Each structure stands twice: as structure tokens, then as C-alpha cells.
Amino acid sequence: MARMKVLYLAPRYHTNQAAIMKGWIENGHEVRFISQYAGKVEDYACIKPDVIGYSGFFMLFYHFYVHVIKRHDSTAMDIRLKYGIPPMIKLAGYLKRFRPDVAILRERSLYTICMNVLCRHYRIPTILYNQTPVWEKARTMDQTHKLVWKMTPKYRITPVDAVGIDYTGLTRDKDAYFTPFLMEPQCSPEEKRYFAGGRFNIFCIGKYQKRKNLQMMIEAVEELLPDYPLHLVIAGEMSNRFHEEYYAQVSAYVKKHRLESAVTLLTNQDREAVAEQYKKADVFVLPSTDEPAAVSHLEAMAFSVPAISGSDNGTAGYIEDGVTGYVFADNDKEDLKEKIEKIICDKENLIRMGAAAYRHVKDDFQFGAYYGQIEKILTRLTAEKTVGGKTGSEND
Secondary structure, eight states: OOOOEEEEEESSSOOOGHHHHHHHHTTOOOEEEEESOOOOOOOOSSOOEEEOOOOOOHHHHHHHHHHHHTTTTTTTHHHHHOOOOHHHHHHHHHHHHHHSSSSEEEEHHHHHHHHHHHHHHOOEEEEEEEEOEEEOOOOEEEEHHHHHHSSSOEEEEEEEESTTTOTOOEETTTTEEEEEOOOOSOOOTTTTTOGGGSEEEEEEOOOSSSGGHHHHHHHHHHTTTTTSSEEEEEEEOOSSSSHHHHHHHHHHHHTTTTTTTTTEEEEEOEEEEEEEHHHOOEEEEEOSBBSSSOOHHHHHTTTTOOOOEEEEBGGGGOBBBOOOOOOOOTTTTHHHHHHHHHHEEEEEHHHHHHHHHHHHHHHHHHHHHHHHHHHHHHHHHHHHHHHHOOOOOOOO
8 A cells, every 4th residue: 555644633632543643654655643632541652642722712702602601511522522722823834744645534423524624725645534324314504514515525434433333214314434443452362361269240431421321331230149159340531520520420329229239430530550451351341322423332342342332323233143252222221231131141152252253353443444444435525526527336
């Protein structure tokens, strides 16, 4: 593959991008990442993003909006994701210095529109990255949405093929390319040790938010405890007062029901600490709802751990249902319990599922699959630029 200079732009450098960055670098490409802000828990082992931030005008508005107008709204900070305005002069200078061969821009936002305008000016090809599925229900757009689509990149990549595992009634976006999250194999079935402490060790990771369904997860374990020796570890991010409030609620439930010996709550674990939990786990569960595109169950499978996910997850399809884990009905505690029990009731089958999960990661979530889709888009862009027309769809 020819050497390229690749630039990513996103609100933050999420952990799910780490393996992609490593893939580019290991294959001889130069890659940089611009983020709008830095998250509390990020993995900089491969690359450290350049935090560009926002324009001074927007930051004045943002602080007033978050701390005064919407001070009681836990989602108020999200306004920067859609309406954040970049420092245009600083961004233009960055592009002039780096001169990427392609820029991959996150989401259809005001920030991306501004960046796309600059890239057009400097004749830099752009690709949109979002988590809208390749397969989704047919949509109709008003004039505002049509304008936004026109001002952002035409072709897009997404780690979501469809939400859940049911494609019934969905149509395919011909300009979208499925590029799954990538994952390095971490612990082979031969190295994996199961059932530490003579019990089934269940691991769950996610921010301390209500939609993560962490209390439902605890309740499911509580109801299975009379029949199985279980230990649940939850590792959650706690970076604002809303997280703290939900953590207090979950912690109070554990204490009230005297589950301290069966449930361990962890906060703000770094990558090494999380990896240690995956090594100890026998089963991984992602109980959340309204999950655009999780990567944690793929991480678990890389450690030879069978995974369970809710159906309202854009990457639930990464699990081969009944082979590498299970997908349970969204927000359904009884179905979650049933899926956990299906795995832990047969130790030999649990080990087989863990081995299948590891092979799945090794075979289907490596850089070649991702790069191949980028090549297809660049080929289409080049053809359109050359002939001034449109090529047929190649995103099979």
C-alpha cells in the first residue's frame, strides 16, 4: 500500500480509535489526530492528539450555557459536539503545514462543516466518520438537513452495519462503508485462565450513567447468586457530578442488599487496570441501552472472553450470537439473566465460546479490512474528480 498522510478530526480521541491509529503507523503511513478537547480517560500509547479546541467566541457562549442556562442538565455539555466552532485560523495553519492526503472528519457538525470548507479550499479529499448504520430505516430530510449533508463529506465510514442483529425493514446507504472497530488479540485461549477463585467472574465497563443499566446488571447478578458462585466487577468513568450521583445510587443499592462480597465498583481505571480485569473475567456484559457503537465487548473477546450485549447497540453484531456470546433484548433483565445463565451453566462451553471470540477478533477485526474500505472511497473520489461524474457503488 502506498504511503499516505492521514488526518483525523473528532471531538475527542476515543479509545476505540487506538488500534486504527496503530494500524496506519505500522503499515508505514503518517497519521495525526486533531481533537476538540481531551477526555479524562484516553489511551496515548500509540499517538497523542493535537487538541485544537474552540473559538474564543464559542467558549464564552459555552460556559454561560452550561453553567448558567442549563446548569441542571447533565447533557448540556453535548452542545459543543454539534455546534462547536473551531478556531479557523489555527485550523487552516495546521492543514497548510501537514497537507494530508485524506482527512477523516467525525460527525455532521458545525465543526466538521468548517473543516470541510478548509479542506475543499486546499483540495484535500475528505471522508465522513460517524456511527449511523450502513443499514437503517428509510429517512426523509428537510431542507436544513439536506444543506448539512451537502456541506459535509459525501462518502462515509461507520463501525455500525446495523443496530442489533435484525435487518428487517432496513435499507442500505450506498455511500456508506462498514469499517469495524479494530482490535489487537490480547490473550489467546491457551494463555487464558478461567474461574479464578472458584467462581464465575463477570466484568462490566461503562460510565456511571443511567442508560448504562448498571443497577439492572447488579440486580441480574443478585438474582442468579442463589444458584451460581458469581462475582461482578464494574469499572466506570466518574468525571462529573451526574456520574457521581448515579455512582452513589448504585453503591447504595449494593450496600442495602449486602452485596459487597459479590459486587465490586471501580472508578476511573486506566488502560492497564482495565486489561487486568479482562484477564480475570470469564464473561463480559454490556447491559446499556441507546449505545451508538460500543467497543468494550470487542476488547473482551480479544482476551478470549465471551461477551453479552444489549440489542440497542450499534455494534451488537460484532458478537456471533450463540457462538462468541449472546445478544439480549434491550432493557430486559429477564433475558439478560437467561443469556448469562446460558454461558455459565456449562463451563466447557464457556471456554469454547471464549476461544471462538478470540478467533473472531483475529480473523475479522484487523487493519486490512479497514484500509480496504478507505481505498474504495478514495478510488471513487479520484474517479469523480477525473471525469466529473459518478462511479457505481463498490461498498459490498
